[in-house]
Amino acid sequence: MDVSEIVVSITPKEASDKVEEEIVNGSISGTLIDRYHRSIGNIELIVLVLEKYYYRSGNRGSMTVTIDNFEGATKVHAAASGTAQGAIFRFDWGAGNSCINSVIDILEPYRVK
Numbered sequence: 001m002d003v004s005e006i007v008v009s010i011t012p013k014e015a016s017d018k019v020e021e022e023i024v025n026g027s028i029s030g031t032l033i034d035r036y037h038r039s040i041g042n043i044e045l046i047v048l049v050l051e052k053y054y055y056r057s058g059n060r061g062s063m064t065v066t067i068d069n070f071e072g073a074t075k076v077h078a079a080a081s082g083t084a085q086g087a088i089f090r091f092d093w094g095a096g097n098s099c100i101n102s103v104i105d106i107l108e109p110y111r112v113k
Contacts, residue, residue: 002080002100003077003079003080003100004101004104005076005077006076006108006111007073007074007075007076007111007112008073008074008076008107008111008112009074009110009111009112010074010110011044011069012045012068012069012074013037015046015074015076015107015110016048016065016067018106018107019048019050019065020048020050022102022106023052023103024050029053029060030050030051030052031050032048033049033051033062034047035047035048035049044067045068046066046068047064047065048065048067049063049064050063050064050065061080061081063078063079063100063103064079064081065077065078065103066078073112076107078100078104079100
């Protein structure tokens with residue numbers, strides 16, 4: 001399982017819209033499985049569950065992206081799973097890392113240094 005986190009300067013809604021647009025509409029095999037959104041005032045929590053087919057591993061991988069602004073800034077946490085081949089070995093030919101990097105690349109222009 002590959003995991004990464006990034007803090008961005010845009011709202012959780014804007015961040016989730018950009019990730020969803022690029023991964024679902026910007027690729028042939030990207031699918032939105034679920035979008036969960038909760039808000040209280042200006043505080044938001046958005047969870048995206050995405051699925052994508054990876055040719056290099058020969059299967060579909062899942063990615064969960066959690067976006068919130070609980071501490072003021074917008075934090076994006078992405079975790080990929082299900083990208084490995086076989087029941088015993090967890091070797092995925094880099095598909096999990098590729099999945100996570102796609103989210104980071106989409107939001108890189110908004111990264112808070």
